[in-house]
Amino acid sequence: MKKTPTPKPAKVKVATMWLSGCSGCHMSLLDIDERILELVKHVDILFSPIVDIKFKDMPYVDVGIVEGCVNNTDQEHELKMLRERAKVLIALGDCAVTGNIPSLRNQFPLRECLQRAYEQAESNKICCIPNDPIVPKLLPKAHPLQEVVKVDLHIPGCPPDADTIWFALTELLAGRIPQFNETNMRYD
Amino acid sequence: MIAPKKISLTINGQVCEGEQGQTILDIARANNIYIPTLCHLKGLTAWGGCRLCVVEIEGSPKIAPSCATPAVDGTKIITHSERIVALRKATLELLFSERNHICPMCQYNKGDCGLQHQGYIHGITGIRYPYLYPALPVDVTAPYFGIDQNRCILCARCVRTCDEIEGVHTLDVASRGIKNQIVVDMNTTFGASETCTNCGACVANCPTGALFDKASAFRGQWTSCQQVLTTCTECPVGCGLKVFTKENRIVNVWGDPDSPVSKGHLCVKGRYQTWAEPRDRILTPLVKGKPATWDEALAAIKKGARVKKAEKALLVAPRVTNETVAAITAAAGKVGQTAMFVGTNEAALCAEPTFTEDALRKLQDADAIIVIGALPSRDNGVVAARIRIAVRKAGAKLLVFHARKSDLDQYADVAANVVSLESKLWDKVKATLANAQRPAIVYGPNAMTPIGVTVMERLIAILETNAGSGEPLLIGLPVSANALAMSCSGIVPVEEIGPWLDAKPLKYLHIVASDAPDGGASLLEEKHVPALLEQIGCVVVQASYRSALTEKAAVVLPATIWCEKSGTVTNLEGRQLPVRPVLPVTGEARDDKAILESVFA
Numbered sequence: 014m015k016k017t018p019t020p021k022p023a024k025v026k027v028a029t030m031w032l033s034g035c036s037g038c039h040m041s042l043l044d045i046d047e048r049i050l051e052l053v054k055h056v057d058i059l060f061s062p063i064v065d066i067k068f069k070d071m072p073y074v075d076v077g078i079v080e081g082c083v084n085n086t087d088q089e090h091e092l093k094m095l096r097e098r099a100k101v102l103i104a105l106g107d108c109a110v111t112g113n114i115p116s117l118r119n120q121f122p123l124r125e126c127l128q129r130a131y132e133q134a135e136s137n138k139i140c141c142i143p144n145d146p147i148v149p150k151l152l153p154k155a156h157p158l159q160e161v162v163k164v165d166l167h168i169p170g171c172p173p174d175a176d177t178i179w180f181a182l183t184e185l186l187a188g189r190i191p192q193f194n195e196t197n198m199r200y201d
Numbered sequence: 202m203i204a205p206k207k208i209s210l211t212i213n214g215q216v217c218e219g220e221q222g223q224t225i226l227d228i229a230r231a232n233n234i235y236i237p238t239l240c241h242l243k244g245l246t247a248w249g250g251c252r253l254c255v256v257e258i259e260g261s262p263k264i265a266p267s268c269a270t271p272a273v274d275g276t277k278i279i280t281h282s283e284r285i286v287a288l289r290k291a292t293l294e295l296l297f298s299e300r301n302h303i304c305p306m307c308q309y310n311k312g313d314c315g316l317q318h319q320g321y322i323h324g325i326t327g328i329r330y331p332y333l334y335p336a337l338p339v340d341v342t343a344p345y346f347g348i349d350q351n352r353c354i355l356c357a358r359c360v361r362t363c364d365e366i367e368g369v370h371t372l373d374v375a376s377r378g379i380k381n382q383i384v385v386d387m388n389t390t391f392g393a394s395e396t397c398t399n400c401g402a403c404v405a406n407c408p409t410g411a412l413f414d415k416a417s418a419f420r421g422q423w424t425s426c427q428q429v430l431t432t433c434t435e436c437p438v439g440c441g442l443k444v445f446t447k448e449n450r451i452v453n454v455w456g457d458p459d460s461p462v463s464k465g466h467l468c469v470k471g472r473y474q475t476w477a478e479p480r481d482r483i484l485t486p487l488v489k490g491k492p493a494t495w496d497e498a499l500a501a502i503k504k505g506a507r508v509k510k511a512e513k514a515l516l517v518a519p520r521v522t523n524e525t526v527a528a529i530t531a532a533a534g535k536v537g538q539t540a541m542f543v544g545t546n547e548a549a550l551c552a553e554p555t556f557t558e559d560a561l562r563k564l565q566d567a568d569a570i571i572v573i574g575a576l577p578s579r580d581n582g583v584v585a586a587r588i589r590i591a592v593r594k595a596g597a598k599l600l601v602f603h604a605r606k607s608d609l610d611q612y613a614d615v616a617a618n619v620v621s622l623e624s625k626l627w628d629k630v631k632a633t634l635a636n637a638q639r640p641a642i643v644y645g646p647n648a649m650t651p652i653g654v655t656v657m658e659r660l661i662a663i664l665e666t667n668a669g670s671g672e673p674l675l676i677g678l679p680v681s682a683n684a685l686a687m688s689c690s691g692i693v694p695v696e697e698i699g700p701w702l703d704a705k706p707l708k709y710l711h712i713v714a715s716d717a718p719d720g721g722a723s724l725l726e727e728k729h730v731p732a733l734l735e736q737i738g739c740v741v742v743q744a745s746y747r748s749a750l751t752e753k754a755a756v757v758l759p760a761t762i763w764c765e766k767s768g769t770v771t772n773l774e775g776r777q778l779p780v781r782p783v784l785p786v787t788g789e790a791r792d793d794k795a796i797l798e799s800v801f802a
Contacts, residue, residue: 110327112334113303119334120301154334159327167327171305195321200304 342392468582575645
């Protein structure tokens with residue numbers, strides 16, 4: 014029996030981005046398992062570290078999802094670009110929301126951090142702070158996204174549970190702003 | 202006493218009854234109305250610091266912290282309005298942004314943390330304020346716990362606990378504004394603190410991960426642990442323990458708030474020493490120092506025990522359960538002599554055991570406390586805490602007579618060596634006790650020396666001359682855990698073990714060292730008993746930990762420890778307190794009672 018094709022509604026265009034994070038939030042996104050098949054019925058993931066097709070330029074999207082915090086000049090530039098091109102920007106995971114582990118360095122001057130990592134580290138034999146102009150400059154402090162751009166939705170968690178991510182995405186697809194409480198959110 | 206006036210107020214439209222003097226929060230809680238709190242803790246004075254419990258009072262333009270605001274008859278209270286909830290959220294966001302609350306790397310996360318919980322129920326996802334990321338110190342110099350200032354929310358629950366429950370006031374809040382922080386003593390570290398007793402009550406009452414127990418950090422959140430209520434068997438006070446276990450290991454030990462004796466408080470012995478320290482456990486029977494099976498060990502004992510009844514003796518540690526005492530009494534019929542070994546001067550204290558009903562509660566109500574020949578701050582920390590509270594909070598007089606100095610001396614009106622009998626001192630004692638209406642005398646082993654007895658008689662004589670003074674409350678405070686009940690069952694306390702062993706030519710000696718800490722039977726080591734054992738043909742030691750005793754023994758039988766036992770102990774108030782098994786038995790260890798029954802079958 015053949016079905017008559019019905020006109021499909023336009024898919025929601027999504028970009029995801031990975032700044033200073035551990036990729037755990039993207040792993041958690043993949044942890045929605047078979048529900049991803051349901052998700053791609055409604056969503057086109059155009060730009061992401063976990064898709065094969067790379068765009069030369071960042072596309073304009075409906076939703077931008079960002080993991081990790083802003084640690085260097087390159088990440089700052091990328092995030093600002095995504096903010097311009099995404100209608101809704103989501104900070105996914107504790108690094109994006111609070112700074113989390115990368116922000117531990119904020120208690121110390123940047124110079125000391127670099128010296129500890131590149132000059133005093135027991136494992137480092139070269140003993141030189143990278144200074145090639147191609148290497149993006151570290152910012153004096155690591156910043157959660159909202160200190161750099163306007164963030165529309167925060168999803169805390171390290172990483173957020175797959176169920177939390179699924180809940181947030183389905184709510185957004187249904188046209189609602191997800192409401193988090195003790196049942197569907199955690200900070201750790 | 203006049204009954205407090207009944208009042209009634211309306212909270213969220215619900216009429217709530219209460220008593221004059223109660224706070225709004227008290228009445229709301231009693232009526233199952235939820236108001237979020239962080240700095241409030243039942244049993245401590247109101248602090249009003251976290252501002253989460255703010256409520257609106259009709260007719261007042263200001264909001265009020267419900268934990269610190271006395272309820273007024275007829276007022277109308279609103280606990281959750283748009284304005285209040287917005288303020289609470291803002292307060293929480295300020296708390297989150299002020300210090301480095303990095304939940305994923307906190308040992309206290311996943312459901313235990315009060316700050317996290319409040320964040321969840323208020324739906325806080327992102328923080329609107331800039332994070333301050335201050336550089337703050339972590340102090341891990343204390344033996345059993347540490348303080349991480351990064352996670353502190355300055356609720357001062359630890360400060361109040363230290364001051365109002367343990368009574369030492371080691372912790373306090375120093376500096377102002379953004380530099381405000383919890384300090385130890387005069388801004389030193391826990392390790393260098395002269396006042397900290399390591400009781401760990403502050404850690405148990407900390408709502409975040411700022412104060413943490415080293416041995417339980419990252420070992421599992423207590424909300425997911427099994428909880429077993431049991432009794433501490435380290436001293437005769439018998440405090441209630443709430444033991445948290447997970448996958449057959451102890452995660453933490455807290456005081457049982459419903460314990461009739463200690464009401465949730467513990468000292469360092471019960472809180473940490475029994476589990477947070479590595480101890481050299483004996484897990485299999487040993488014959489001549491080599492591991493053996495139980496059958497081999499029992500056969501070796503049978504061989505060594507083929508001597509006359511008069512040549513056999515049984516020596517028991519004063520810390521076994523009442524059920525084991527029954528087995529000891531049964532075994533006593535098969536040996537020439539039986540005794541329990543107790544500390545110096547303790548024999549006289551245990552020989553005529555007296556139990557004081559409800560001693561700890563009455564002690565806190567006393568208006569004059571005399572401590573004579575006892576060191577509660579070393580041996581019975583919870584008694585010392587009660588004394589400090591009575592003296593510091595209720596203004597009770599304190600007189601300490603002991604040869605050794607202790608931290609109680611600094612709170613004492615009179616602190617003297619027990620042998621000092623100068624008349625000048627006695628004039629001062631008389632003056633101090635002049636108005637005592639509810640005196641209490643806490644006497645320990647050293648009160649049983651001739652001079653100690655003289656001092657005590659003199660004190661009682663002084664108290665008797667006081668007009669209107671009731672009978673002094675006498676609390677006997679032995680060091681040994683269950684010595685009083687064991688003495689009641691007819692086991693003779695002996696302190697001079699040397700002469701006791703030499704009195705008869707012994708060929709077989711069975712020692713029940715049980716789970717005595719510091720490797721078992723330090724008391725016997727003090728009396729040079731291990732050296733004496735070499736003269737005896739066959740020495741059998743049943744013990745949980747390795748010690749000089751077990752090295753000298755021909756046969757060592759592994760005994761269970763406090764968290765594997767079941768039975769009862771009797772505390773100094775005469776209460777029968779349950780000892781429940783918390784963990785399954787480790788290795789080949791067996792219960793003291795079962796071992797005695799199989800050896801003396």
